[in-house]
Amino acid sequence: MIYLLVLLGKVIIFISKTLNIGSGSTWPGHIAVETYKDFIKRELTRNKHLKIVLIAGTNGKTTTGKLIRTILEENGNKVFQNEAGANLLNGIASSLIKNSNLVGNIKFDYAIFEVDENTLSLVLDNLKPRALVLLNLFRDQLDRYGEVNIVANKWKESLEKIDIKTSLILNADDPKIAFLGNNKNNSFYFSVKGESFIQEHASDSTYCPRCGEKLSYERVTFSHLGNWKCKKCGLKRKKPDIENYESYPLPGIYNKYNTHAAILTARVLKIGESKIKNYLKKFKPAFGRQETIEYNGKNIQIFLSKNPASFNQSLQTINELKAKNVLFVLNDRIPDGLDVSWIWDVDFENYFKNFRSVSVSGDRVYDMALRLQYANNESRITYHELKIYEDLKEAIGKETKKLKAKEILYILPTYSAMLDLRKILTGKKLL
């Protein structure tokens, strides 16, 4: 049975690649799991040597995955990952098919799987990871994912029955994530030393995950992350296993969290400290996550910004990098969420005055323009002062042309906008 499904899956991948109808990142797995619901379990029983790292959370999955992969590969391990966006059960099954030989044997040491928030419980029913990394839970596409609390409750249920051999790598600063830990010595906590005391508007879990009381924060790094405690029931942040590191491969507080999560995972996988440090130097950003692309002889840097927390972090980071020229690209397609209300939860007000040139594009260009019109503290930006481009290609062309030689155009796109953007930028290179 299993041979047949692997074979069938491989045939589908081959056909879809040949006919150029996609890379087969979900269909083969979909068919395998539909035909034989224990496909993943059986395939993994046959490949007991394969260690799995699962990563879930609203923001930072891709970067953290790439950090862990870099460390493992530099360490000489063979690693594969599920493809971008294929983070449901069918994506994981497809990835297993793709990376096994014709008889279902997998010649890799590690698999790193990004998992969708709503799918984590189902995935944990099908496989036992060596490490489970839970990064954070932020407000994101409420029309698709529903309420943050519902997701957290589902996770809590699954983690109560998790195997003791699975190491949990948890964000100590995110109350709902930290609360998922247990006392069985398999929970490890990461944090980030921070100094801010102001909470951003888009904060979600400022209530005690145990008793519902409002939490007190000694300090906040961003959004609802920080050193928290409940004055009513006494629940408080666990002592972190890592909260600081000597150097980081990427700027931004959010990337400190991602880096700490990756380091803690590497430690659990028994990789030595000095090795981790050296391997991290080899890291290159994942696409769209602070990736720099040259276009028309000018530099563009892309900061994927897909929900209030990630958008605020992008704004803060480019502000620290002294960004002057900024382009926001807002789409409302399925991967972005059909509802763009969330842009009103982003704190543009804090950064606006530092930018010299602000332009907007994307399917919902006028919604973004409108948001910025109401974000300007000094005076009302008029229709003409803000550069509005219905056409993304025109936006990139004109905005890069005006840059001085060493200047960077910082582009903050939503997910599908980022894909469009890369197509324009890298497509041009090929021609």
Added chain:
Amino acid sequence: MIQDTKYKLTIGWLYPELMSTYGDRGNINVLTKRCEWRGIRVDILNLSVGFDIKLLKNINLLFMGGAEDIQQQIVAKDFTVQKIKALKKKVEDGTPGLYICGALQFLGKYYKDASGTKIKGLGIFDLHTEHPGAYTKRFIGNIVTRSDLASPIVGFENHGGRTCLGDNLKPFGMVIKGFGNNGGDKTEGAIYKNSIGTYLHGPILPKNPQIADFLISKALILKYGAGVKIKKLEDSLEKKAHDYILQKIASFE
């Protein structure tokens, strides 16, 4: 026409930390900026859990956003008999207000949640809301309605609860495209005196600035007398963003 600082409005924001999801905060931004652009000073007063009802006295405009179930339960506990009485008086006196989604449900007699638990409402609006259960369809998507205040109104709805209006309560709008209160009778939200309850996120005010101006204007009249008129603003971006939703919906027909 007013263009000086002799006018000042205090906006009371009910439970900003708890009742604010789907960008509801944008409504506060819009009310504030549209006052400031006209030279009207604005104070935002946060009315959080445990707030003193004496604060309500000086408030000229009320706003309350939507929330997740757990947060609604925390807020429900904060509505004491006295607090309900004080809020009811504000509404009856004609204080303009905007109540989004969960807040609209709160204004009614009761809300029966997905598990069947009945949460008592404030009983200020003659309406009630029932959630038919976790496995029934949520009403999600772009919505267009018409009303006397602004037409067409555009927004985004996302709710599981079905609201039914009592005989004497007027809907805020009638659905042209979308679901509205219950997906059946075409009504959307409710309007009573100067209080507007609606399911429209988006948020509602940026793309429908006439509603913001209605609230501001009513607040000024109530405070300073019937002669006060507000200056018109140039709303070309508002209109462009508004019309995009209409086009998008038309292209799916």
